[in-house]
Amino acid sequence: MARIRISKPEDNPRILQIWRDAVEATHHFVTSEDRRDIELEVASFIPHVTFDLAVDEANSPLAFMLIDNAHMEALFVDPACHGWGIGRILVEDAIRRHPELTTDVNEQNTLAIGFYEKLAFERCGRSELDGQGRPYPLIHLRYGSSRPKG
Numbered sequence: 001m002a003r004i005r006i007s008k009p010e011d012n013p014r015i016l017q018i019w020r021d022a023v024e025a026t027h028h029f030v031t032s033e034d035r036r037d038i039e040l041e042v043a044s045f046i047p048h049v050t051f052d053l054a055v056d057e058a059n060s061p062l063a064f065m066l067i068d069n070a071h072m073e074a075l076f077v078d079p080a081c082h083g084w085g086i087g088r089i090l091v092e093d094a095i096r097r098h099p100e101l102t103t104d105v106n107e108q109n110t111l112a113i114g115f116y117e118k119l120a121f122e123r124c125g126r127s128e129l130d131g132q133g134r135p136y137p138l139i140h141l142r143y144g145s146s147r148p149k150g
Contacts, residue, residue: 002056002063002089003055004089005052005053005055006050007051007053011061012046015046015051015061018064019039020039021078022077022079023035023076026079026111029106029108029109029136034136038132049066051064051065051066052064052065052067062078062081062084062086063075063078063081063086063087065090065091065094067097070098070100070102071102072091072094072102072103075090075103087115088119091119092119095119099143100143101121102124102143103140104127104131104140105138105139105141106136106137107136107137107139108136113139113141116141117141120144121142121143121144122141122143122144123141124142125139125140126138127140
């Protein structure tokens with residue numbers, strides 16, 4: 001069973017490797033040129049933020065998540081661990097802390113959209129371009145947006 005902890009600088013190489021492996025496994029729609037450019041952006045960004053990590057019994061990262069102001073900027077799970085419930089553990093922890101959690105998912109990543117919809121996220125918008133202006137449309141999701149407030 002995975003547990004959650006905050007990342008440390010020595011986790012950064014593993015975080016980048018998880019990102020690489022997850023993108024290779026799930027983002028077939030991204031061109032190899034864009035993937036290289038995005039990886040450079042991600043590699044330069046990682047040292048400047050702290051992630052929530054799901055780690056194994058040896059304290060090794062299996063997945064990472066980044067939350068900024070109740071918006072999930074990133075959730076990547078090592079593909080060797082897909083289907084183990086690790087992403088769900090991270091998202092449920094984020095929802096406990098941020099009941100109005102939002103996220104964006106590439107429209108072409110239908111498995112990720114299905115994952116979030118199973119967790120009661122609902123579509124609340126769409127953008128034609130990704131956050132860097134690339135031609136990868138985003139679906140905007142909000143946790144429980146139609147649940148009664150109370």
